[in-house]
Amino acid sequence: MPANTPVGGTLINRVANNPAKLRAEAERLPAITLPAAEVWDLKLLAIGGYSPLNGFVNEHDYASIIARGALTDGTPWTVPITLGVPGAGKLAAGSRAALKDEQGNLLGAITIQQLYPRRFEDEAKGVFKTLDEAHPGVARIRAAGQTLVAGEVDVLPDTLPAAEQGLIYKPAEVRAEIDKRGWKSVVAFQTRNPIHRAHEYLLRTALETADGLLIHPLVGETKSDDIPADVRTACYRTLIDKYFPKERVILAALPAPMRYAGPKEAIHHALVRRNYGATHFIVGRDHAGVGNYYGTYDAQQIFETYAPGALGIVNLNFEHSFWCNGVGGYATSKTSPFGKEQQLTISGTKLRELLAKGEYPPAEIVRPELAEILMAYYKTL
């Protein structure tokens, strides 16, 4: 049994198979400069992480995604993948444009299907459920170009390094690993933090009834106060090497920007993981949330608004977990009847303080091997 089918049935591949020709063509084309987050989106488009999208969405899909959480053909999709420019300039529907990063590197080209205005308020409310520009996702679409360029992309192979943070990251690579291991069920875990034991408990719990685990850290743009991807990667590797059976875990990078869109991004994260071959997706409390914009369970409940099977990937909802002395192990409010006085917990602030001072938190909260990696990082700050 192969990895789960991609969204829409076919894994998209928009990597140019004649890079020299594309480079030659691009020299004569008007150029669009992509901000860092859009570069990550372009990479994912190229490798099929956003299948069935083969480029930046057009106006109909844009409106449909925002209004209904689906493409115009009904395929579930909750986050519009857009390319904003300050204005049309030399760009015109039916023509091609070069795509460059902010350093001027050529990334690929787009066949412009359409130019249309960003509907900022609709998008902010529909995707992020707020107009508040203090929300990092809203701030990004506010700062981005308000003219959207739709169209299929062609991406230079150079834009796609062999690895991201030393990790495999292409859906085809992860799917091949799943096939090689013969897994029928694969649970994917989205993370942008080191995995402490509370999250490790969710992983272990999910893995008990699945064939394998895809630990899938997001390595694209995140908030500036997040721990850097290379430090996180070192933590993931150490955790898996020491505490998990290697044959049951795939560690791969997700080269995507965080949007902090809460429930809409939870569905988005699940669909993208389906493209990576996963059959199940872990959804914790306030998944992909930020501040107080979303209810604790919004990101779990949104899955229930889709018909069974419609997403093609199953959400596994989890509560916060904690070491419980009463139970004598990890548990959650669903599985422990004991009160808070039996819980071993520590605030994020306190944890950072301890690590910065080079002091080990309790091993029931942070594995000592991971604590050491984090101590070394905090020393550099």
Add this chain to the structure above:
Amino acid sequence: MPANTPVGGTLINRVANNPAKLRAEAERLPAITLPAAEVWDLKLLAIGGYSPLNGFVNEHDYASIIARGALTDGTPWTVPITLGVPGAGKLAAGSRAALKDEQGNLLGAITIQQLYPRRFEDEAKGVFKTLDEAHPGVARIRAAGQTLVAGEVDVLPDTLPAAEQGLIYKPAEVRAEIDKRGWKSVVAFQTRNPIHRAHEYLLRTALETADGLLIHPLVGETKSDDIPADVRTACYRTLIDKYFPKERVILAALPAPMRYAGPKEAIHHALVRRNYGATHFIVGRDHAGVGNYYGTYDAQQIFETYAPGALGIVNLNFEHSFWCNGVGGYATSKTSPFGKEQQLTISGTKLRELLAKGEYPPAEIVRPELAEILMAYYKTL
């Protein structure tokens, strides 16, 4: 969202609504004496635990169940529920017969649809995968009547006590509890042993991603060396009272005989739990096995031979679990990379020895409150 639909869509109810009339009629009817195991089957038929069956199966269904694991209409069903008599005697198709237990108590009546010969070899091989009469399930059908009586049953309310081992046991009661609690997903756990921490780990793990847990001990005929149902019930109650959030657990009895049919009984157990409203069913290693008749994973793998959704209940497969010092918690071979030297385990024989001597096993293996109940029981032997 209500409890899961019963197999076949409708919960069968064959409890006589005019017991006085049934009693009067039964006096004039020839009587069939049911062995203890068949009395339990009759109870389950009456309360819909075997829905869509409304009585003992006829020859077509009998042959279809044995050959294909399904009723003639295609409904999955793996264990034929039969009533054997030594010979036809005064029984005839189209007539009625009284049903009595071995103490002569009237239980109900059957409308005889058919009399047909038990095909011992087919049934033994098809259901139990062996002709070995040392197998307790095979021994039972060998010892039972070889003429099978098919037909719809009517059961006296007196046959159905208010509780079994002090527990609710009717599908309608359990379904009402599920509805009252508003659970959308319910994991059922079959057991005929006290729940030590290794099984508690499976329960806790399964409950993390479900709304609720149905701890569903089988209280009908089991092997004579099993711990008595009342002792087990005391253990279940104590475990739930102290170590689980009460609002997440239903404890109910399953008034069924054990057949030790391994994989075929695993499907049977799952279907019966669907009739009790469960959506998920825990399947461990060698589920419902005995001796070395079945492969370790046979009872898990048989679920894959049904099309997705065909059973209407989802199996959750588990490995054996153990306290692992390396992990610092419970784990299985799927989630722990550590060797046996890190596992805290104890043989069943050693455990019984300790308890019989009034010595506590490690709390990581048996909760002290349960150890005390078992010590008291072993003292009485």
